[in-house]
Amino acid sequence: MIFSLIVDGLAVGSVYALVAVGLVMLVKSTGALNFAHGDFMMISTFVAYSLLVQLELPFWVAIVGALAFAAVLGMVAERLVIRKLMTGPMSGIIMGTLGMAYILQGIAKIVWTDDIFKFPEFFPGDFVKIGSASISPQSIGVIISAIIIITCLYLFLNLTKVGTGLRALTQNKTAATLMGIKVTKVYSLSWALGGILAAFAGILLAPALYLSTGMGGITFTGIIAAIIGGFGNMFGAIIGGYLLGILSSVIPVYIPTELQGIIPFVLLMLVLFIKPTGILGKKMVKKV
Amino acid sequence: MLKLNNITCSYGKVLALDDVSIHVEKGALVSILGANGAGKSSCLKAISRLLKLQAGQLLFQGNDITKSTPEQAVHNGIIQVPEGRMIFPDLTVTENLTMGAYCRKDKKEIQNDLEKMNSYFPILKDRRRQIASTLSGGEQQMLAIARGLMARPKILLLDEPSLGLAPVIVEDIFSFLLELKQAGTTILLVEQNAFMALQIADYAYVLETGKVTLEGQGKELLENERVRESYLGIKKSK
Numbered sequence A: 001m002i003f004s005l006i007v008d009g010l011a012v013g014s015v016y017a018l019v020a021v022g023l024v025m026l027v028k029s030t031g032a033l034n035f036a037h038g039d040f041m042m043i044s045t046f047v048a049y050s051l052l053v054q055l056e057l058p059f060w061v062a063i064v065g066a067l068a069f070a071a072v073l074g075m076v077a078e079r080l081v082i083r084k085l086m087t088g089p090m091s092g093i094i095m096g097t098l099g100m101a102y103i104l105q106g107i108a109k110i111v112w113t114d115d116i117f118k119f120p121e122f123f124p125g126d127f128v129k130i131g132s133a134s135i136s137p138q139s140i141g142v143i144i145s146a147i148i149i150i151t152c153l154y155l156f157l158n159l160t161k162v163g164t165g166l167r168a169l170t171q172n173k174t175a176a177t178l179m180g181i182k183v184t185k186v187y188s189l190s191w192a193l194g195g196i197l198a199a200f201a202g203i204l205l206a207p208a209l210y211l212s213t214g215m216g217g218i219t220f221t222g223i224i225a226a227i228i229g230g231f232g233n234m235f236g237a238i239i240g241g242y243l244l245g246i247l248s249s250v251i252p253v254y255i256p257t258e259l260q261g262i263i264p265f266v267l268l269m270l271v272l273f274i275k276p277t278g279i280l281g282k283k284m285v286k287k288v
Numbered sequence B: 001m002l003k004l005n006n007i008t009c010s011y012g013k014v015l016a017l018d019d020v021s022i023h024v025e026k027g028a029l030v031s032i033l034g035a036n037g038a039g040k041s042s043c044l045k046a047i048s049r050l051l052k053l054q055a056g057q058l059l060f061q062g063n064d065i066t067k068s069t070p071e072q073a074v075h076n077g078i079i080q081v082p083e084g085r086m087i088f089p090d091l092t093v094t095e096n097l098t099m100g101a102y103c104r105k106d107k108k109e110i111q112n113d114l115e116k117m118n119s120y121f122p123i124l125k126d127r128r129r130q131i132a133s134t135l136s137g138g139e140q141q142m143l144a145i146a147r148g149l150m151a152r153p154k155i156l157l158l159d160e161p162s163l164g165l166a167p168v169i170v171e172d173i174f175s176f177l178l179e180l181k182q183a184g185t186t187i188l189l190v191e192q193n194a195f196m197a198l199q200i201a202d203y204a205y206v207l208e209t210g211k212v213t214l215e216g217q218g219k220e221l222l223e224n225e226r227v228r229e230s231y232l233g234i235k236k237s238k
Ligand SMILES: Nc1ncnc2c1ncn2[C@@H]1O[C@H](COP(=O)(O)OP(=O)(O)OP(=O)(O)O)[C@@H](O)[C@H]1O
Pocket: B011, B014, B015, B016, B034, B035, B036, B037, B038, B039, B040, B041, B042, B043, B083, B192
């Protein structure tokens, strides 16, 4: 029983981890906390749904289509909203990305209405028995997919020239410019990647959940996961995501349903109480 | 090779460079001296295209580069080692070096150049997998110079490479610059350490609050009364 709950938690945690990693990557590369991240996810998942169910395209075409849509959406957001606002104060970026969130929700409601939709499972099949526990193939598929996606991102950032350039840019913009790194191109790329990560998260999450225009609220879960892990640290974001996933799957069994919503916040406060910078966070060095 | 013709630059209302003309011949080592805030770094920023010109013209190998972008400057072979080193703190030593070669496509040659940097600065070889922020100040400066060289500069702009380093290390770095020059690299060196800079410079300019107030051959300026008093701290005898 507890074992299958943990596996389900790992599946949800995979999605949280993908959202949190995307958020952290955008914060590090462009300094923007993307409050529209969950809505990038929502609208991209709706695109996948339309391609798959309404246009009856093959599974992989729908996924590639949704990812391409998400990448373009990310680049457009960067070009039209972020690039201007990132030169100004943080409050401008916050309002800018919140604005995008509302715009995307509005568009989604017009195109797909306020209804809920059933998203088909990608990994059908019988439950797998391990001992007395039975595990859904969907959960296993989601966990493995997320691990593959995160590994690919890691390899891209660490083993390719452009990926290393993106990390270099986050560490010293002037120096990166002096290396001939085209800063605007890298910003654009990081938002395309951010969009793709959000779309993956949505596509992996949707079969377990009904699809609705309200899905974007996951942004806050992602932010909490990122803070728990130590804001600004991608590994931390992954750990935070999985921790949050497992606990929100296991704990509800032992507490009244009314209290379920506070689990992420209680965990957040507990972690920050023990280690104010989060699990992998570095000590803040105040710059004078 | 590089010509700044009557350039003027400012940050908002702060005038940083006022009608500055500086010429660097191919193969020469030219130095810019000046006190804090004189406009030395601004001069290099203007050349690297980080700072817009309000007036004047930049020529590189006969081409007008006044309107080019920082990336184009790098592609042209104008490479700056900035003030304060600005290494990438969380990248490894090797990753820092490969970032220097970001605009190059000749993978094999890049590998050779990495080896070359390791022979120039053996300490970097020992530390190649180490995160750059854990290097000492002197090592970081060597890394910054090596990273610049990885771009195969036609002209290397150095902004105060001696800043904050012990005298022995400063000597190492200056003798390395002299070797580089002898190997044919054109160098524009900004320094506050006027004595060292004038000793190795073919030609030098003195900047004061954004204006060139004095220029001449390195040896000449070493003998100049005003330079001796203001920048070398040597009082007139008698
Ligand atoms: N980003 C900036 N914004 C506003 N003013 C600036 C900026 N950078 C430099 N200045 C001003 O421009 C002038 C020249 O600065 P610059 O950095 O070129 O001097 P410097 O000769 O390199 O000095 P130092 O030896 O201290 O490095 C100074 O008055 C400085 O205050």
